Amino acid sequence: MARRSARHPWRALVGRLLFVVLCLATGAAVDTNSARTADDRLGEAGRSEAMAAEGHLERRSTEQVLVSARSGAPDGPAAEAAARDLTERMRKLPEGRAWPPRCGRTTTAS
Numbered sequence: 001m002a003r004r005s006a007r008h009p010w011r012a013l014v015g016r017l018l019f020v021v022l023c024l025a026t027g028a029a030v031d032t033n034s035a036r037t038a039d040d041r042l043g044e045a046g047r048s049e050a051m052a053a054e055g056h057l058e059r060r061s062t063e064q065v066l067v068s069a070r071s072g073a074p075d076g077p078a079a080e081a082a083a084r085d086l087t088e089r090m091r092k093l094p095e096g097r098a099w100p101p102r103c104g105r106t107t108t109a110s
Contacts, residue, residue, distance in 0.1 A: 063090070 005012035041049050052058060065086060067079045 040046070065083075067082050067086075068074055069079075
């Protein structure tokens with residue numbers, strides 16, 4: 001097979017390309033079955049996950065944002081203004097309506 005591919009490189013290249021196209025077409029034609037969160041519930045951890053889901057105790061998605069200066073020490077009022085602006089923009093999103101109204105302040109030791 002290697003000798004044939006070496007003697008006819010264009011045929012080998014076209015054959016491989018056709019094989020890839022055939023694989024992609026077959027994959028697209030086959031019905032897919034997406035995994036759900038419940039599919040991963042195995043063992044003790046799975047049982048506790050199922051109990052939490054039944055009690056509506058799932059963790060909400062969270063986002064942590066670090067506001068920092070490009071160089072040097074961060075400017076306090078500018079950083080707080082940026083954090084307030086970001087908070088307001090996030091609250092306008094459907095997912096951000098229940099966003100906690102807290103802003104943490106981090107200081108760095110020099």
